[in-house]
Amino acid sequence: MTIVESDGIDLARAERKPRRPFRNISAKIASLPMVLTALVVFVGCTVWTVIYSFTDSKLLPRLSWEGLGQYERLWGTRRWLVSLENLAIYGICSMVLILLIGFTLAALLDRKIRFEGAFRTVFLYPFALSFIVTGLAWQWILNPDFGIQASIRAMGWESFVFDPLNSPDLVIFGILIAGIWQGSGLIMVIMLAGLRGIDEDIWKAARVDGIGTVKTYVKVIIPMMRPVFVTALVLIAAGIIKVYDLVVAQTAGGPGISSQMPALYVMDAMFKNQNLAQGFAASTMMLVSVLIVLIPWAYLEFAGKKRG
Amino acid sequence: MKLTPSLLALTAALGATAATAGELEVTHWWTSGGEAAAVKTLAEAYEAKTGNGWVDGAIAGSGGTARPIIISRILGGDPMGATQMTHGRQAEELIEAGMMLDITDVAEANGWTDVINPPALLEGCTVDGRIYCAPLNIHSAQWLWLSHKAFEDAGVAVPTNWSEFVAAAPALKEAGKQPLALGQQPWQSNLAFGTISLAVAGLDAWKAVNIDKNAEVAAGPDYAAAFEAVANAREMAAGSNVQDWNQATNMVITDAAGGQIMGDWAQGEFAMAGEVAGEDYSCLPGLGVNAVLDTGGDAIYFPVNDDPEVTAMQKELAEVLLSPEVQVAFNLAKGSLPVRGDIDMSTANACMQKGLEILAGGADGILPSGDMSLTADTTGQVEDLMAEFWADSSMSAADAQARFAEIIADAD
The missing domain is CATH 3.40.190.10 (Periplasmic binding protein-like II)
Known part of the structure; x- marks a missing residue:
């Protein structure tokens, strides 16, 4: 009896199971290259990089172990510490400011103003430019001899000084201006789409209850736009990681080392200084720092879903 | 119809390349005006002397841009015929890995040890007593x-x-x-x-x-x-x-x-x-x-190649680079100093003459470049x-x- 029963269950399972791997077979075959790419390129190469960061590879990768030597040198290097500090300043400031500016612009456009289309286009245009072009354009705008400083002095204010790119303390904010100028247009459009998705009745209800416009935005509309904010955050975060080319075009890490970024350190260590292992160690630390931010966030996000 | 002349030109070009003994691709980062003129003197001299073709592989950007490209081509199994590098320690690992051609025989046949001044230039090309590059010119920073x-x-x-x-x-x-x-x-x-x-x-x-x-x-x-x-x-x-x-x-x-x-x-x-x-x-x-x-400067390296014909062409190029005529023409065009002490550079300007004087003065005035040490x-x-x-x-x-x-x- 038991045998029959278990056979029966097995049969029932077998009837359901074999179909699974072959269901949508063409779709699965089609996605195979991407799965392989993800496994080999992303996971495989990441593991390879981490392993070789414990060696003393110079121009060519070789497996001669050096333990944590590369990491000790990395954390004793001033340029690396300056890079991390810059990335933190740039990251936090651009995250907060782009969200704030993007949302404010979207909210203003959403007040049914005239020429909305024209404004939207103007604000979105910078996003069509690459970071290299953005960097060069702002390098000229901030250049004391041709840009803002020169034009204000030409208007009569002779002692006006605005030269962030040549001042070690301010240079990171010069880059930040360019980053915000480039990034906030896209966030504005996304926010605007989110605002348009809010039911008109919500506004009517708020008006009936006598709640002010600003308070409605803060207490009602923004909490309703949570998915839009998550999308915006992911896009801004990607922009922060991509800041490499902006810095290369605008300051090349200068003056001195005061606008260095971790990605520049990795590139220079690997290709200019012919010290692969040092570059690997630095990129491993970049991965670790991304994980430190990502894991608690993912934990909160998914734990929240389960409870909900 | 308009296509015909260009097609003809193309076949003619193909025929022309087939007629020469072979072609050698040379990569370098000499792209500014004076530099390009200097490379042209090299290409012309090489083609005239050996009958081989010179395929110009100029890489725009400085050495910092070009070097990774050159190195990754050599590592990736697609070696060029010859390439510019700064002599010294940058190519050290490639030589140790056996990826550069040993040209000691060319150097010995042409008596490089006697004519190259300062001798440190040849030392920059030497690893374990074997010579791996042809020094081309001298640039000094001071x-x-x-x-x-x-x-x-x-x-x-x-x-x-x-x-x-x-x-x-x-x-x-x-x-x-x-x-x-x-x-x-x-x-x-x-x-x-x-x-x-x-x-x-x-x-x-x-x-x-x-x-x-x-x-x-x-x-x-x-x-x-x-x-x-x-x-x-x-x-x-x-x-x-x-x-x-x-x-x-x-x-x-x-x-x-x-x-x-x-x-x-x-x-x-x-x-x-x-x-x-x-x-x-x-x-x-x-x-x-x-x-x-x-005495920093440029040198030409020859990546190891499977084809014996290419190897022969590489050695011919090494010989041409160090010949007196090429040294004079190339360095006058580039504004650098020649690696041979025995040639006539009287047409050089006042600043170059100062440099030549110091070189002629011998070992007291000469240092290895930072790249070498x-x-x-x-x-x-x-x-x-x-x-x-x-x-x-x-x-x-x-x-x-x-x-x-x-x-x-x-x-x-």
Whole structure:
């Protein structure tokens, strides 16, 4: 009896199971290259990089172990510490400011103003430019001899000084201006789409209850736009990681080392200084720092879903 | 119908290449005006002498851009026929991995050891007694370029050495001139530091640090004086916010700056602007203190190839590069010094003659270049330190020196 029963269950399972791997077979075959790419390129190469960061590879990768030597040198290097500090300043400031500016612009456009289309286009245009072009354009705008400083002095204010790119303390904010100028247009459009998705009745209800416009935005509309904010955050975060080319075009890490970024350190260590292992160690630390931010966030996000 | 002529031309071109013995691809990063003209002399001489074709593989951008491309092609199993590299330690690992052709037989047949001056150039190509590259020219970094007009405007005589230049700086500043022009790129800060330290700390201390990697000397009093001098020069360079070296050279050419510390390649810029050495500008090798030049420069390497025909062509090219005619034509076009001491360079200008004199003077005036004695890794660390030191006026000379000594202690 038991045998029959278990056979029966097995049969029932077998009837359901074999179909699974072959269901949508063409779709699965089609996605195979991407799965392989993800496994080999992303996971495989990441593991390879981490392993070789414990060696003393110079121009060519070789497996001669050096333990944590590369990491000790990395954390004793001033340029690396300056890079991390810059990335933190740039990251936090651009995250907060782009969200704030993007949302404010979207909210203003959403007040049914005239020429909305024209404004939207103007604000979105910078996003069509690459970071290299953005960097060069702002390098000229901030250049004391041709840009803002020169034009204000030409208007009569002779002692006006605005030269962030040549001042070690301010240079990171010069880059930040360019980053915000480039990034906030896209966030504005996304926010605007989110605002348009809010039911008109919500506004009517708020008006009936006598709640002010600003308070409605803060207490009602923004909490309703949570998915839009998550999308915006992911896009801004990607922009922060991509800041490499902006810095290369605008300051090349200068003056001195005061606008260095971790990605520049990795590139220079690997290709200019012919010290692969040092570059690997630095990129491993970049991965670790991304994980430190990502894991608690993912934990909160998914734990929240389960409870909900 | 319009297609026919171009098709014909194409077949003709194909036929032409098939008719020659073979083709050799040569990669390099000589892309500025004078440099391209110099490469052309090489290509013409090679084609005329051997009947082989020269395929030009110019890579735009400086060595920093081109080198990774060249190295990854060699590593990736797609070697070019020959390639420019800076001789010294940059190709060391490739040679050790057996990826570069041994051309000792060519060198011996042509007596390179006897004609190449200074001999250190050939040593830069030698690993374990075998020769792996053909030195092509000499570039030295230790030059101070001065604008006569700038000093005239400031009412002081044109300096003849570094201390006179430092003394003239306040007068230049008062006249609204930038005393010292300096580009913001790290390698330029490092070049200026290397040149000043050679002049101030002296030859023996420089050799102890750069060749023997003696960290005690790097932390010692001679180098302390050098770091003080750099801190002083930092004040003179404050406000010089250009990036590229030729923009800084242009400040000297237009008399907006008193002087610039830059290698002899700056000469090409003065020549292109129509300035005359000795009248519009002057040059002080070794900052006018120690008439000493380092002997960096370019060399041609030959990646190992499976095809014996290509190997034969590579060896023919090596022979051509060192022939007297090619050395004269190439170096006059490029403004660099020849690697042979036995050829006639009388058509060179006043500044080049100064350099030739020092070379002819023998071993006392000649140093190996930084590329030969320090690894790219160590050079990169020093560049980072110098970039910070020149840009940050709050960093004291003693701090910079302490960190420099640490880097030298870790250098291999």
